[in-house]
Amino acid sequence: MTTKPRLLVFSPYQLWTIHTIYEGTIAKACEGRGATVEYLLCDGLLPECDQYWDSKEHSPRSPDLCRRCQNAAKTSLSDLNLPFRWLGAFITPAEKAEALAWAQGVVPPDFCQASFKGNPVGKWVLSSMVSYFRQYPPDLSNGHVVSVYRGFLYSAAIVATSLSHYLDATSIDSALLFNGRQSITRVALEIFQQRGIRVLTHERAEYQRGHINVRPDAHCMSPVPFKNLWSLWADVPLNRESLDATLKWLMQRRYGANLAWIPFNNASFANSSVRKGLSLSQHKRLWALFTSSMDEVAGDPLLQGPYESQSAWVRDVVQWVGSRDDVQLVIKVHPNLGGNIYIGKATNELKLYQEMKSALPANVRIVMPEDPVSAYSLAEEADVGLTFGSTIGLEMAMLGKPVLLASKALYEHGSQVLTVRSRESLPGLLEKCLQASPGREIQREAFRLAYSYLFRFEPPFPAITVLGIYQAKLNYARPEDLAPGRDSSLDRICNFLLKGNPLSGRPTPEEQSRSTAEEDAFFEELERSPSYLRDLAYERWLRLKSLTQSARDLVRRLPFGVGEVLLGLGKNRCHSLLQRVGNGAILSPLPMPRRRGSKASESA
Numbered sequence: 340m341t342t343k344p345r346l347l348v349f350s351p352y353q354l355w356t357i358h359t360i361y362e363g364t365i366a367k368a369c370e371g372r373g374a375t376v377e378y379l380l381c382d383g384l385l386p387e388c389d390q391y392w393d394s395k396e397h398s399p400r401s402p403d404l405c406r407r408c409q410n411a412a413k414t415s416l417s418d419l420n421l422p423f424r425w426l427g428a429f430i431t432p433a434e435k436a437e438a439l440a441w442a443q444g445v446v447p448p449d450f451c452q453a454s455f456k457g458n459p460v461g462k463w464v465l466s467s468m469v470s471y472f473r474q475y476p477p478d479l480s481n482g483h484v485v486s487v488y489r490g491f492l493y494s495a496a497i498v499a500t501s502l503s504h505y506l507d508a509t510s511i512d513s514a515l516l517f518n519g520r521q522s523i524t525r526v527a528l529e530i531f532q533q534r535g536i537r538v539l540t541h542e543r544a545e546y547q548r549g550h551i552n553v554r555p556d557a558h559c560m561s562p563v564p565f566k567n568l569w570s571l572w573a574d575v576p577l578n579r580e581s582l583d584a585t586l587k588w589l590m591q592r593r594y595g596a597n598l599a600w601i602p603f604n605n606a607s608f609a610n611s612s613v614r615k616g617l618s619l620s621q622h623k624r625l626w627a628l629f630t631s632s633m634d635e636v637a638g639d640p641l642l643q644g645p646y647e648s649q650s651a652w653v654r655d656v657v658q659w660v661g662s663r664d665d666v667q668l669v670i671k672v673h674p675n676l677g678g679n680i681y682i683g684k685a686t687n688e689l690k691l692y693q694e695m696k697s698a699l700p701a702n703v704r705i706v707m708p709e710d711p712v713s714a715y716s717l718a719e720e721a722d723v724g725l726t727f728g729s730t731i732g733l734e735m736a737m738l739g740k741p742v743l744l745a746s747k748a749l750y751e752h753g754s755q756v757l758t759v760r761s762r763e764s765l766p767g768l769l770e771k772c773l774q775a776s777p778g779r780e781i782q783r784e785a786f787r788l789a790y791s792y793l794f795r796f797e798p799p800f801p802a803i804t805v806l807g808i809y810q811a812k813l814n815y816a817r818p819e820d821l822a823p824g825r826d827s828s829l830d831r832i833c834n835f836l837l838k839g840n841p842l843s844g845r846p847t848p849e850e851q852s853r854s855t856a857e858e859d860a861f862f863e864e865l866e867r868s869p870s871y872l873r874d875l876a877y878e879r880w881l882r883l884k885s886l887t888q889s890a891r892d893l894v895r896r897l898p899f900g901v902g903e904v905l906l907g908l909g910k911n912r913c914h915s916l917l918q919r920v921g922n923g924a925i926l927s928p929l930p931m932p933r934r935r936g937s938k939a940s941e942s943a
Contacts, residue, residue, distance in 0.1 A: 343373055343374060343375045344369075344373070344374045344375070344512045344513065344836075344837045344838075345374065345375045345377075345509075345510060345511045345512050345513075346366070346369050346374045346375070346376045346377075346511065346512065346513050346514070346515060346836055346837070347377055347378075347379060347509075347511045347513075347514045347515070348362055348366050348376065348377070348378045348379070348421075348514070348515045348516075349378075349379050349502070349514060349515070349516050349517075349524070349527045350362060350378055350379070350380055350412070350517065351380065351381035351385075351388065351426070351498075351523055351524070352381075352388070352389060352390055352408070352517060352524075353380065353408050353409075353411040353412040353415055354390055354404075354407060354408050354411050355390075355517075355809065356411075356809055356810070356811070357543065357805065357808075357809050357810065357811045358517050358518075358541070358542070358543070359411075359415050360803055360811045360812075360813065361541050361543075361551060361800070361803065361811075362515055362517060362541060363415065363418075363419050364802045364803060364813070364815075364821065364829075365515060365541070365829070365832055365833070365836075366378075366419065366421060366515065367419060367421075367818055367821055368802075368821040368826075368829045368832070368833050369515075369833050369836055369837060370421070370818070371818050371819070371821055371822055372823060372833050372837060373837075374833075374836075374837050376421055376422075377421070377422050377423065377424065377509075378416055378421060378422070378423035378424070379423070379424055379425075379426060379502070379505060380409075380412045380416075380423050380424070380425055380426065381405075381408065381409075381412075381425070381426050381523075382409055382425035382426060382427040383405035383406070383408075383409060383427075384426055384427050384430070384435075384494075384497050384498075384501075385405075385490075385493075385494040385497065385498075385523065386490040386493055386494060387487055387490030387491045387493075387494050387522070388494060388522060388523060389467055389470075389521040389522055389523075389524075390404055390408060391404060392467075392470055392471040392472075392682075393471055393472055393487075393683075394470065394471060394472060394473040394634075394682050394683050395681065395682050395683070424505070426497075426498065426501045426502070426505075427501070428501075429500075429501040429502070429504040429505045429508075430497060430500050430501040430504065434500050435497060438455065438493055438496035438497050438500065439493055441455055441492075441496060442489050442490075442492040442493035442496060443489065445461075445489070445492060447479040447485050447488070448479070449461070450477075450479065450485075450488050450489075450492065451465055451476075453492055455492075455495070455496040455499060456496075456499070456500075458495075458496075458499045458526070458529070458530075460492055460495035460496060460499060460526060461492060463495055463522070463525040463526050463529060464488075464491040464492065464494075464495050464522045464523075464525070464526075465477075465638045465639075466520050466521060466522075466525065466635065466637075466638060466639060467491060467520075467521045467522035467525075468484075468487070468488055468491060469633075469634055469635075469637045469638055470521070470634045470635060471487060472484060472487075473634055473682070473683065473684070473685040473686070473687075473688075474685070474687050475633065475634075475637035475638055475648075476637075476638070491522055494522065494523055495522060495523060495526050498523040498526045498527065499526050499530060502526070502527055502530050503530060506530070506534060506536075511536060512536070512537065512837070513536065513537040513538065513539070513836045513837065514527070514531045514536055514537070514538040514539070515538075515539055515541065515836060516528060516531070516538055516539070516540050516541070517540070517541060517542070518540060518541075518542055518558065518559050519538075519540035519554075519557070519558035519559055520558040520559055520560055520635065520639075524540075524558075525558065528540065528558055532556065537555075537556065537835070537836065537839055538555075538556055539553055539554070539555055539556075539832065539835060539836055539842075540553070540554050540557065540558055540559050541553050541559070542559040543599050543600070543805070544599045544797045544800075545599060545600075545797065546588070546592075546598075546599055546730070546792075546793055546797070547588060547591070547597050547598070547599055547793060547797075548597055548598070548599050548805040549597075549799055549800065549801070549804070549805065550599070550793070550794075550797045550798060550799055550800055551797060551798065551800040551828070552797050553797075553798075553832055553842065555835060555842050560635060560636060560639070560641075560642065561641055562641060562642065562747050562748075562749070562751070563641070564796070564842075565749055565791075565792060565796050566752055568791060568795060568796050568843050569752055569788070569791055570752075571843075571845055571846060572787070572791045572795065572846060573752075573784075573787065574851075575787070575846045575850050575851060575853065576787075576853045576854065576855045576857065576858050577786060577787060577790055577857070577858055578853070578857050579857045579860075579861060581790050581794070582786060582790075582857070582858065582861045584790070584793075584794065585737075585786050585789050585790045585793065585794075586786075586871075588789065588793055589734060589737055589789070589872065590872055590874060592715075592730075592734060593715050593872055594874075594877060594878075594881065596877075599805070600808070601679055601681055601808065603673070603674040603675055603679075603714075611716065612720065613625075613669065613712060613716055613717050613720045613721075614720065616712065617669060617704045617706075617712070619667050619669075619702075619704065620667060623665060623666060623667050623702075624665065624666045624667070624722045624723070624773065625666075625667055625668075625669065625720060625721045625722050626660070626666060626667070626668045626669070626721060626722065626723045626724075626725055626772065627668075627669050627671060627717045627718060627720075627721035627723070627724050627725070627735075628653065628656060628668060628669070628670045628671065628724075628725040628726070629671050629673070629714065629718075629724065629725070629726045629727075629729040629731050629732065630649060630653065630670065630671065630672050630673045630676075630692075630727060630729070631649060631673055631726070631727045631728045631729045631746070632673045632675035632676055632685070633649055633688075633727075634685070636728070636747070641747075642746075642747045643746075643747070644727075644728075644745055644746035644747055644759065645745070645746075645759055645760060645761045645762050645764075646727075646745060646746065646759075646762060649727045649746070650688075650691050652727060652745045652746075652759075652765075653670065653695070653727075654695075655762070655765055656668070656725060656765070656769070657670075657695070657699070657700065657703055659765070659766060659769050660700065660702060660703055660769075661699075661700030661702065661703060663702070664702070665773065666702070666773060667702040667703070667704075668702065668703045668704070669703075669704045669705075669706060669712075669717060669721070670692075670703070670704065670705045670706065671706045671712070671714055671717055672689075672692050672705065672706060672707050672708055673708070673729065674708045674714075675708075676688055676689055676692075676708055677689065677707070677708030677709060681808065689707075689708075692705055692707065693707070714731055715731075715734075718731055718734060718735050718738070718740075719738065719872075721735070721740070722740070722741075722775075723740065723741045723742070723743065723772045723775055724736075724740055724741070724742045724743070725742075725743045725745070725772075726742065726743070726744055726745070726746075726748070727744075727745050727746045728744070728746040728747055728748040729748075730748075730749075732744055732748060732750060732756075733748070733749065733750045733785055733788060733789060736750065736753070736755065736756065736781050736782065736784070736785035736788075737782060737785040737786055737789060738777070738782065739777040739778055739779065739781050739782035739785075740777050740781065741757065741772060741775035741776070741777070741778075741781065742756050742757065742781075743756075743757040743758075743759065743768055743769070743772055744756050744757065744758045744759065745759040745765070746759075749788065749792050750785070750788050753784050753785065753788055754784065755778075755780055755781040755784045755785070757771060757772065757775070779862055782862055782865075783855070783858055783862065786858075795843055795844070796843065798827075798828040798831070799828055800828055800829075801814060801826060801828075802814055802815055802820075802821065802826055802829060831843070831844075
């Protein structure tokens with residue numbers, strides 16, 4: 340008799356609905372393929388968790404947070420009709436008291452190295468501490484920071500204990516887990532890996548809606564899985580359809596369309612000169628240094644480059660450039676540091692750049708988040724890009740421009756990228772940047788990198804439609820709609836979880852033997868089309884969107900409720916149109932003639 344594969348879904352954060360929809364869909368698909376599926380949920384055990392961060396809120400943690408999360412869990416599992424158990428059933432009052440006494444006994448200087456029963460939970464929760472306060476390293480002279488870190492240590496000790504007891508009592512073959520970076524999800528990932536349990540982490544896609552970020556046996560930001568995939572596909576030329584899809588993504592980024600997260604830049608279609616606006620010479624080389632928002636990666640050894648901090652690298656670059664008279668530098672501070680509707684300002688890091696701005700060499704400028712300089716205008720005008728991992732480094736390489744990378748990034752394994760491997764190597768690489776020039780091979784490799792990440796590594800996930808940052812809807816009505824053969828992405832995800840099959844496909848013999856002819860023709864066409872990143876029709880739609888909003892505001896001010904009535908009459912049609920504008924459905928790459936005999940599809 341064949342034993343059914345057993346899948347555990349560790350799902351403590353049920354208030355983040357979009358993520359529960361992703362994992363619920365995967366869980367039902369696995370059940371439909373014969374798996375026994377069970378959820379393990381949090382029943383309010385934790386004094387600190389990632390459902391609340393100081394950096395996201397302007398008020399204390401809500402006293403009913405745990406109750407609301409539990410209620411959401413009950414509703415979700417009732418809708419899924421899947422069995423579940425609570426973490427609290429697998430830990431005794433005496434064990435909780437032991438964990439609390441341990442956490443209270445750790446002194447602040449030892450927090451990061453703190454270990455509970457052999458588990459280095461101090462390291463495992465560090466990433467959440469950084470995100471909680473938007474500060475690295477945590478300020479352990481601050482009493483509130485110390486209290487929160489203790490709370491995370493206690494939470495981690497509880498989860499490590501209860502999950503271990505669950506696994507002692509229950510045999511499972513694989514686990515599905517949200518994120519794997521944040522505090523207790525990191526604890527769960529590490530416990531699963533200690534026991535040799537196959538685990539898949541899931542998150543929203545990083546770069547475009549309608550896709551999913553799934554990583555085998557790694558947390559949601561680990562660079563290892565993509566490195567493995569890239570090693571298979573680096574030398575495989577793209578066909579025309581794949582090149583067009585990748586170019587469309589590049590255009591959407593420029594216009595702030597079809598993003599998986601909130602836009603960090605306004606749509607860019609201005610022709611103003613950055614050099615002129617910042618009083619820089621028109622005749623000297625211009626370098627653009629783009630900083631990164633480091634909340635999610637600081638302190639993680641997997642994501643650590645040769646520099647312990649981004650600020651140390653920026654200072655080294657400024658010092659080197661300041662000693663030259665043949666180059667000028669613009670530092671674009673990442674817009675996310677300035678805060679947004681989702682998260683507050685990274686005040687410590689902003690203060691660092693403000694202080695640096697007051698003592699810059701004459702050939703260096705700093706553009707703060709609030710300054711009206713588009714990152715894309717700067718990227719297009721600059722001769723060389725310097726990054727600490729920002730995606731715009733890849734985008735500049737897609738323009739054929741030289742890029743220097745000083746930390747970890749999805750493009751770090753590109754042979755055309757100048758990658759800083761040690762602090763001592765930086766001056767020599769900066770000298771190389773002075774001689775570097777745009778090139779076809781830089782562009783070719785960048786397009787392959789982008790396509791591999793966007794469409795192979797983060798596959799389409801048509802089973803759901805993402806409506807907003809935290810909203811999504813199902814595109815299926817019955818479990819049968821998730822059956823094998825209906826959705827290739829679900830097939831691969833389920834086959835990994837239930838059978839241990841590779842998550843990503845390998846190139847076929849036909850793909851491996853493909854020539855670069857279609858790539859060469861494509862890039863030649865781009866060279867003949869200097870405005871290939873512009874879509875004038877889409878820009879008109881963007882202006883229409885802006886005008887429509889202004890008109891709505893005027894109509895809404897009409898007295899006696901007349902304005903609201905008028906707005907209601909045309910609401911559905913206008914909303915549908917503007918939604919298409921927002922997700923980039925109208926946007927399309929510059930039409931270019933196809934070569935005869937080009938392939939129609941690319942393996943994912």
